[in-house]
Amino acid sequence: MRSLINTGRPPVFCPGCSHERITGALDKALQQIGLDGNQVAIVSDIGCSGLFDTFFNTHAFHGLHGRALTYATGLKMARPDLTVIVTMGDGGLGIGGAHVLSTCRRNIDLTLLVLNNFNYGMTGGQCSSTTPQNAVVGSGFLNRLERPVDICQVAAAAGAPYVTRTSSYAPDLVDEMAAAIRYEGFSLIDMWGMCPGRYTKRNKLTPKAIDAGLKGLVPFCGPVAANQRPEYSRAYREITEQMAPCAGPAGVAARFTPPGSGRQEVLILGSAGQRIVTAGEIVCLAGMTGGMHATLKNDYPITVLRGHSVSEMVLASEPVDYTGIDRPAVVIALADEGVGRRRQLLAGLGAETLILKAAGVNLPETSATVQEIDFKAKKIKTQDWALASLALVAKRKRVISMEMLKAALEIRFKKAILETALDLVDRVSE
Template sequence: MDTTISTYRFPDRKYTFCPGCSHSLVLDHLNAALVKLQLDPRQVVLVTDIGCVGMSDQFFDVNAFHGLHGRAVTYASGIKLANPDLKVIALIGDGGVGIGGHHLLNAARRNIGVTVLVFNNLNFGMTGGQHSVATPYGARTATTRGGNLERPLDICATVAVNGAAYVFRGTAFDKELPERMVEAIQTPGFALLDIWELCTAYYVPGNDFSRAALMQTIQRLKFPLGVLQKMESPELARAYRDQISNLQSPISNAQPIATKFDSALTKTTRVILAGAAGGKVRSTASALAIGGMMSGLWATQRDDYPVSVMSGYSVSEVILSRDEILYMGIEKPDILAVLTPEGLSQVPRQLRAMDEAQTVYVVPELAAHVQTRARKIVFNFGRAAPSKKSLALTATAAIVRHANLYPLAAFREAISAGQRAEIAAENVKAVEASEGIL
């Protein structure tokens, strides 16, 4: 940079914290550290989440990212992985440490090159002064009226034992805090500063607390002060880039889908397959979409299924169009295939929305249960009803034929692409079984 930066703060934005809140001191120290470093503001990212500290990013003329409570370290890690050249600083409270503790552990373990400043005021200050993982034993808060019975988390020891490259504990009143911040920001790996503060809204009046009492509490807990750990180990973002740079080519090359067939489709067609988990509904929908692309159409796919994965419903939506599709979701399908009771249970709204211009294809045993104004066509499987695994494929192949979505050869090729020989043969057999069922 050609000019010296005298401040990284917006000069016209005053802090909005409570009178006497230590957050202001810590942010002043951070500004002093950034001035010492003379970093390009475009290369600095402040990441915050919920809590009083979450208001901090608005006071600095750098990049900022604000998200959910406890997730700041995760956001910071993602930003650093995306661009290792950035200086990423996460500002969190002791509440965020508790809510996102596993994120903190894994960031330290991975040695991801972010700096975490913990604004540790020993309670949840924004939401009414409830106790946090950092509240000292015996402290009175909104949720520990008789005194906290839990031992506070040693934040520094926690990240140190998990491999943090730089660990420091101090207070908002430490004159050398800007220098410690400079060291942390310059550390290639994961760095954390546990900065103890005063919450003048709740913790101070609730515990007759003061700056002297803060130091006495740290001593009583036998929490050491100062730089507690400095160690060198590979930083994750750089190590990942180095690993990738050694590859001679991408791990897997993108395979374009060539147009081999022609579709007679003239309007956007919305298709829903409503079946059961374990019935190849999603893979069938993928084949339907890929077959459309092979036939010169645009296609989208959206799937819905429960966490049980192999039991319950499985519903897939496919949109086929001559024009680019810029949205997802189907409120009123043109084609709805009701294949199982589980699938039927998920589409009553769509059935009510359909009218005479749309078509419902339904298996025989559910035909009487489908109430709709749409045209209803019942599959005629004859004596050889498809198995659970082949039902979606056979029914969809029949729909491709009956609705003339595109050539059946495109669907046949789509269900075989990338499959092992025995699976491809099984799929083709299911498609061939579709002849004559509509």
């Protein structure tokens, strides 16, 4: 097999950095197994280990600090045919500790290469989760207050079925990597190395010192007997294949011709309790009965029973790529709380936009066409204002028609609630 090293951007590390040895060893391990670049995905973390995705001619994914295993898990579940390898430093190991534990418990077929050089080498040599307590680092005395993590002990306790602790200078490093990559399940290799750019400027560390340190710890050399079990994604597929298939989403048949074509945007501005989100769903269902693509975005606080409630809908003849609202055809303004969330957008609207405003709601200065409705005078309850507004929009044949609105109500509601909703629509449209 040929080398997978990217000659267009070859590895460049500080002179004496153990990462360079690991890069070469990984390349040889992939050759030993017989893998082509299109069969491998390297998911890298942040830091010096995060450069690995550029050094190999393979699939690659580079994400946020400490999160590499989450991306790798999704990738392996979606593409079980790929050999997925994660490169992570001791910095990412600490930052993403919860993700490491979850991956150990899950036992998905990934190989985690921990490039452990005992500090945050890229950002100044601060202490990491593995820094010895007697080390001199760029973050002062903090490492003296924290016990370093023994990631192999932690991984084994969390259920990792394959754990190896070794030196980046070990003569059998290539074989160790190849064995871990071949293992069907989660495998972790903790590789101790040197950071000459930061750590070894303040601390005496040599390959012999690394070997001596490793000998003083509990050895880990591959499979952990107590943790052997089926690989996650394979077991997942076997279980789901025996289950009855889930029913797909209910389809909405296109039965009507919508009043307009192209892209049309609708914005509903209200407050908690006004059933704004439900109104947004109804608009989308109505659009779908006209054969339109529909998107819905909602904005409300976690307080739920208090505060603003905003729904943004896009109906379009073609698939919707961008779901943002720039120039709505219709705005329904039912409460000051919702208006406050989109005040700047309202101020920039032109006369082509219709704003249906509940009496008493304050709007910013706008060039849009504004019509005020006194729902209270018509004895319409606050929670029904949004649906009543949709009836007025449909009556004016803006975006949706009356037949589209009623069809949407029949999809969304049943029995007594449907009868009440249709009665309200008829009453308002008269």
